[in-house]
Amino acid sequence: MSSTLLRTVPALRGALRAGAVVKPAAALASTSFVRGKATLPDLSYDYGALEPHISGKIMELHHKKHHQTYVSGLNSALEAIAEAESKGDFTKAASVAPLLNFHGGGHLNHSLFWENLAPASRDGGGEPDGALKKAITEDFGSFESFTKQMNTALAGIQGSGWAWLVKDKTSGTLGLVTRANQDPVAGSLAPLLGIDAWEHAYYLQYENRKAEYFQAIWNVINWKTVASRFEKA
Amino acid sequence: MELHHSKHHTAYVNNLNNALLSHATAMNAGDIAAQIALQPLIKFNGGGHINHALFWENLVPSDSPDAKTEAAPSLTDEIAKTWGSFDSFKKAYSAALLSIQGSGWGWLVKDQAGRLRIVTTKDQDPVVGGEVPIIGVDMWEHAYYLQYLNGKAAYVENIFHVINWKTAEKRFLGTHDDLFASLRAML
Numbered sequence: 012m013s014s015t016l017l018r019t020v021p022a023l024r025g026a027l028r029a030g031a032v033v034k035p036a037a038a039l040a041s042t043s044f045v046r047g048k049a050t051l052p053d054l055s056y057d058y059g060a061l062e063p064h065i066s067g068k069i070m071e072l073h074h075k076k077h078h079q080t081y082v083s084g085l086n087s088a089l090e091a092i093a094e095a096e097s098k099g100d101f102t103k104a105a106s107v108a109p110l111l112n113f114h115g116g117g118h119l120n121h122s123l124f125w126e127n128l129a130p131a132s133r134d135g136g137g138e139p140d141g142a143l144k145k146a147i148t149e150d151f152g153s154f155e156s157f158t159k160q161m162n163t164a165l166a167g168i169q170g171s172g173w174a175w176l177v178k179d180k181t182s183g184t185l186g187l188v189t190r191a192n193q194d195p196v197a198g199s200l201a202p203l204l205g206i207d208a209w210e211h212a213y214y215l216q217y218e219n220r221k222a223e224y225f226q227a228i229w230n231v232i233n234w235k236t237v238a239s240r241f242e243k244a
Numbered sequence: 245m246e247l248h249h250s251k252h253h254t255a256y257v258n259n260l261n262n263a264l265l266s267h268a269t270a271m272n273a274g275d276i277a278a279q280i281a282l283q284p285l286i287k288f289n290g291g292g293h294i295n296h297a298l299f300w301e302n303l304v305p306s307d308s309p310d311a312k313t314e315a316a317p318s319l320t321d322e323i324a325k326t327w328g329s330f331d332s333f334k335k336a337y338s339a340a341l342l343s344i345q346g347s348g349w350g351w352l353v354k355d356q357a358g359r360l361r362i363v364t365t366k367d368q369d370p371v372v373g374g375e376v377p378i379i380g381v382d383m384w385e386h387a388y389y390l391q392y393l394n395g396k397a398a399y400v401e402n403i404f405h406v407i408n409w410k411t412a413e414k415r416f417l418g419t420h421d422d423l424f425a426s427l428r429a430m431l
């Protein structure tokens with residue numbers, strides 16, 4: 012779990028001062044072992060700003076409801092683990108691992124997703140340039156071939172999941188991977204660009220026509236974010 | 245319901261037929277690698293087909309007499325024996341449905357020893373371990389999103405009003421072979 016996504020208590024206080032809507036959970040006061048709480052990140056654009064490619068209704072539900080559920084689930088899982096740990100009940104702590112993976116992954120994936128999207132009128136769409144463009148051309152043949160391969164990967168997901176453009180940190184090579192449900196991209200792979208293929212990401216607008224959603228989303232990909240992740244990885 | 249049946253279920257049927265056709269071609273050509281590569285597609289689309297076929301049959305309009313648990317006397321007896329009461333069964337089944345991570349199904353099944361169990365399966369994995377699926381509930385987001393949005397607990401609560409207990413009773417009293425014979429006859 013990236014430490015930037017898990018704000019510490021001082022940061023939480025800062026957020027409260029800044030007027031962010033954060034529940035000053037009673038659990039925080041009563042359980043001394045809870046060191047940090049995950050919080051729902053703000054979006055840098057309005058819910059309707061990705062229209063017509065992704066509707067404002069989808070964005071609002073997706074951020075306010077779905078992502079919030081992962082944030083809450085992650086905090087509950089962390090509390091359950093900390094509580095079990097404090098009692099020396101490691102069996103119990105380990106049994107929470109699937110929930111931690113699911114909600115922690117959901118929080119991480121969505122946080123990355125919002126940032127790698129942008130309104131078409133601002134940084135969204137088009138093609139990458141510079142070193143990222145060169146790497147994509149080298150590893151996928153061309154930008155067109157890359158988007159085609161990513162769309163094929165997205166269409167091939169059986170059930171809920173994500174497709175990612177990743178950088179192999181050991182070799183620097185780019186690749187495409189899919190992940191089931193909310194499994195995060197981890198280990199030697201750095202996530203550069205994620206596309207949510209859960210039905211909640213498109214169903215209200217595209218219904219069962221998910222290929223149309225996978226086409227449309229390229230109009231709102233924030234290549235600046237992807238390039239900066241590529242450089243840092 | 246219309247989208248779910250005419251679009252989603254149709255897609256599973258078409259993709260299953262395509263995969264089976266490719267599989268037959270690969271088999272004739274003696275291409276084992278291609279046959280193995282087709283297994284996930286066959287499992288996914290075949291499962292999607294079987295699961296939805298079972299699902300439609302175990303649903304019924306709420307004003308039908310078949311939507312009352314009285315239509316399943318032997319099954320509800322066994323449910324009460326297994327979970328203590330119908331309410332505890334409903335609670336356990338709902339909890340199982342809501343705990344599915346991602347897409348999947350929750351089933352009430354009769355295992356090979358005749359005992360009732362609640363099981364969940366991921367994506368379109370079918371129940372094919374010899375158990376008899378008695379009731380299946382689709383927990384893919386497409387099953388409820390247009391009506392319930394992210395409120396899947398309300399979907400689960402309301403699905404209990406449209407369970408076809410007559411079908412459930414028939415499946416409970418029958419065998420695995422009975423069920424799949426009737427599926428074959430229907431498809």
Ligand SMILES: [Fe+2]
Pocket residue numbers: 073077121207209211212
């Ligand atoms: Fe999502």
Ligand SMILES: [Fe+2]
Pocket residue numbers: 248252296382384386387
């Ligand atoms: Fe379905």
